[in-house]
Amino acid sequence: MPAKILVVDDEAAIRRLLRNTLVHAGYLVIEAGDGRTALQQAAAEHPDAILLDLGLPDRDGLSLIPLLRPAVVLIVSARDAVDEKVTALDLGADDFVTKPFDTQELLARLRVALRHRQSPETTPKVVRCGDVGIDLDRRIVSRGGGELHLTRKEFDVLAVLARHLGRVVTHDRLLTAAWGGDDDPRVEYLRIVIRNLRQKLEHPGPMGSLIANELGVGYRLRPDA
Template identity: 75%
Template sequence: MAATVLIVDDEVAIRRLLHNTLAQAGYRVVEARDGRDALALAAAEHPDAVLLDLGLPDRDGLGLVPLLRGKDGRVVLVVSARDATEEKVAALDLGAEDYVTKPFDTDELLARLRVALRHRGGMGQTPQTVRAGALTIDLDRRLVTRGGEELHLTRKEYDVLAVLARHVGRVVTHDRIIAAAWGGDEDPRIEYLRIVVRNLRQKLEAPQPVGSVIANELGVGYRLRAE
């Protein structure tokens, strides 16, 4: 059965673009133009995912993120013209799976939606092996290989990579990475995280880097690119 996606946006042109894009990709689509309609349709249609604009006429979309996500962890992707770092971090901290800034590339949006839905389908399961490009990350054995060759990482490098691997394809905020990798036992300054990520990139991408496997979401966090 096709997944159902709820579009929440007050702009008719954006809703039409998203509707056509999603329908052509095989999704069932429902639309809401404001927060009130969104909550009503979420209760009635039980969508698998929500594409949520923040600038709604009746309320701020940020407050809708936890309501639309609900107790079952429904996928919520923010699709908004707001590009302030604070807005992105707030949306992610409130439970959004991802944040896409308008104007957006429809192929990228569909890719991020697929990643989010795959993650939701695997909720409650701990991934044992994650693949990202030529990398294979065995979380059970704490083993990282590239093209079959084992990479030697420091404990902190592995801890940071493991956080990203458990959320592969999705942005993880700086604070979440630091909390998971440092655990409050050390001074979790963001400068330390940047140094670890820089060293990680050098090891993961050598000898012929063709684009960072760890993407930087400026001011927000990092994303391990999906396979």
Template identity: 45%
Template sequence: MTTETSSGPLVLVVDDDLAIRRFLRTGLEMHGFRVIEAETARQATELAVMRQPDLVVLDLGLPDSDGAIVLEALRSWSQTPVIVLSVRKSEPEKVRLLESGADDYIVKPFGMAELLARARVVLRRTVRQETSEPIVRVGTLQIDIARRLVSRGGNAVILSPKQFALLRTLAVHHGHVLTHRQLMRELWPQEPVEDVQYLRILMKKLRNRIEPDPAQPIYIVTELAVGYRLRTQEQLDAVGYAKAMQ
């Protein structure tokens, strides 16, 4: 365990790999974050209680327990945002963790730019909970949530009520993964839909309206077998903003 050195948001990094902790500390501190470290589930829980960090970056493979147990313990008393790190690529596990309270999930190896973009998103979300921004802008796409208006490159985009409902749900939580189940419950609350194909068809129609190239979407990205994410501007920048202008 170590102490932090600046005045920015406090991040608790939980990983038993010293090299990963050093990598994360260096990158986070270079961008104004304070960092404290834990290498076991027990240390993580103690630090979360004593220091109440603004963000937890949590590895799943800990020597004394699974990181999922740490997440469960945190969610029993705290809404501190949690970004899970893991070498595991199981899609059902991603869904389970996201629906158990993780705010995001990154598979190792990953780039610092991606982590920073996602960290800033989850921190902003805790300030506003659900977005209080009436307008969400990503690249040339603009979504006026309150007035139900969408434009791309200054040109109006006409959406069906269901297409707008899907886009609005993603915009309210922009930057975050929403699972198929979460989206279907939001879109069809009175008539539960279990077949994800309905959602995929709706998503295809929405992308045909808002994406520069629907075959290679840049705004709404697929988290394979998990769900969808409407990128923020920072996330778009992290993967190459120039694509959004094509």
């Protein structure tokens, strides 16, 4: 059965664009123009995912995020402040897309979030991104069939990204995974680890980064890189 998507946005033109895009992609779509209606629709219809604008007429969309779980919550908003993106993720949003958006990117983000939510306990033992293989159980990383040497912190950061393949992981979450209770972990340390991972995992050339930077927020491991 097709996944059911609740579109929450106060602009009728945006709702219409999202409805047409989602229906064409094979989803069932319901709509809400404000926070009160969104909560009513979520309770009555039990959508699989919710595309949520933050600038609603009756309440801030951020306050709705914990109330809309366990559905997938994908923020689709013109707000692009870093602190709001981090707050949305910390409150439980699965991802965010900034307006104006590319519809194909939005659909890709939605597919990833739905896939992750529907099988949260079935992360494969080996995650593959192009010719890079990440064996989460054996802590082995290979590229093109050859094993790579990673430091403990490099692997710990990469493992978190692999478990959330295609989804943004915040700086704080990555720092906690790699540095744990160490005193004063800094984003600068994380940047060094990410730079080293890119040097070891990525091929030179214009193909795009395997580890994408969400400026000021965190990083995402791209399954299509």
